[in-house]
Amino acid sequence: MAKHLYLHVPFCKSICAYCDFCHYLYKEDQVSKWLDALKEEMASYKIASALETIYLGGGTPSVLSLKETEKLLSMLAPFSKQLKEYTFEANPESITFDKVRLYKDFGVDRISLGVQSLDDDLLKLTNRKHTAKDVFETVEIIKKAGIDNISIDIIYSLPTQTLSTFMDTLKKALSLDIKHISLYSLTIEEGTLFKAKGYKSLDEDLEADMYEKAKDYLEANGYKQYEIANFAKDGYESKHNIGYWEYDDFYGLSLGASGKIGHRRYDNTRNFNDYLNGNYIFKYYDLTLEDEMFENIMMSFRMKRGLDLKRFKDRYKKDFFSVYKDAYDKHINDLIVKDNYIRVKNLEILNAILVDFLKD
Numbered sequence: 412m413a414k415h416l417y418l419h420v421p422f423c424k425s426i427c428a429y430c431d432f433c434h435y436l437y438k439e440d441q442v443s444k445w446l447d448a449l450k451e452e453m454a455s456y457k458i459a460s461a462l463e464t465i466y467l468g469g470g471t472p473s474v475l476s477l478k479e480t481e482k483l484l485s486m487l488a489p490f491s492k493q494l495k496e497y498t499f500e501a502n503p504e505s506i507t508f509d510k511v512r513l514y515k516d517f518g519v520d521r522i523s524l525g526v527q528s529l530d531d532d533l534l535k536l537t538n539r540k541h542t543a544k545d546v547f548e549t550v551e552i553i554k555k556a557g558i559d560n561i562s563i564d565i566i567y568s569l570p571t572q573t574l575s576t577f578m579d580t581l582k583k584a585l586s587l588d589i590k591h592i593s594l595y596s597l598t599i600e601e602g603t604l605f606k607a608k609g610y611k612s613l614d615e616d617l618e619a620d621m622y623e624k625a626k627d628y629l630e631a632n633g634y635k636q637y638e639i640a641n642f643a644k645d646g647y648e649s650k651h652n653i654g655y656w657e658y659d660d661f662y663g664l665s666l667g668a669s670g671k672i673g674h675r676r677y678d679n680t681r682n683f684n685d686y687l688n689g690n691y692i693f694k695y696y697d698l699t700l701e702d703e704m705f706e707n708i709m710m711s712f713r714m715k716r717g718l719d720l721k722r723f724k725d726r727y728k729k730d731f732f733s734v735y736k737d738a739y740d741k742h743i744n745d746l747i748v749k750d751n752y753i754r755v756k757n758l759e760i761l762n763a764i765l766v767d768f769l770k771d
């Protein structure tokens with residue numbers, strides 16, 4: 412049975428210029444219909460009452476009103492009694508002290524805040540609805556309401572961004588005194604406002620420079636890198652995300668979510684009416700043993716600690732080094748085997764390594 416649950420709240424107050432996530436503009440009557448459908452979808456699973464993590468992502472979960480939030484969190488209450496981590500995603504412009512208190516009352520102990528940049532010009536360009544000042548005030552509100560496990564997302568390689576303006580954002584981010592930082596490079600996807608306006612990605616060398624400098628800077632300031640894009644103070648690594656990277660099963664609930672249970676992955680529909688009509692799942696992917704072993708490697712190699720070799724053998728009844736002999740021999744100098752884990756020395760060449768594991 413899956414120990415992790417992801418639930419996608421698909422509503423936002425406005426649409427960001429780079430966003431291709433599943434999102435609908437917030438409307439009270441739509442939220443009410445969505446909550447009813449969600450209840451039905453939850454009932455279609457036998458969700459374990461002993462879940463270890465829940466992650467409410469989006470969209471923007473914090474756009475929900477107090478009443479709507481209470482309804483949502485009450486639906487999850489039977490599954491949130493033994494959690495090791497309960498994360499709620501929020502945006503600065505829609506969070507309030509009372510909302511955070513309500514989250515906390517239901518056991519939420521981690522807030523993931525969509526900051527993206529602390530440069531007001533870039534926030535405007537990306538159509539975010541907050542300013543850098545709002546971020547500082549929001550972090551204070553969250554802490555005052557009693558949650559100090561705060562993570563922020565930062566995007567780099569944004570149009571017009573320079574190395575110096577990016578590092579300035581990081582410097583300001585450190586002064587927020589938060590526990591966790593996720594760094595994502597911008598990809599300009601089809602169907603986004605950035606694409607429509609003809610914006611291009613930054614030069615690859617500049618993007619690589621930004622990542623390299625950010626990594627060194629965060630490490631030097633007490634945020635340890637534990638995954639390609641994630642940095643945390645000691646003990647504040649995301650347990651939910653580690654579940655993904657360890658290739659655990661997880662329930663994916665609501666529009667636009669994905670899940671994996673047993674030998675199957677699935678994507679839920681992004682179509683609101685289909686969802687309301689009970690057609691939750693858009694597509695199933697049946698996984699062969701080879702698919703599962705490779706996906707497990709692909710996910711676990713993203714972490715600094717790498718893949719747990721004992722777990723691999725227990726799960727698949729196969730010895731890693733026998734199955735992937737050719738790829739391992741080819742990359743013997745790029746991989747480190749230690750204490751029953753195998754990990755990639757330099758995560759920047761991860762894709763080149765994975766290509767050979769895929770062929771094996």
Ligand code: SF4
Pocket residue numbers: 422423425426427430431432433434469470471502525
């Ligand atoms: S980036 Fe987040 S807040 Fe912005 S439109 Fe997309 S889902 Fe909504």
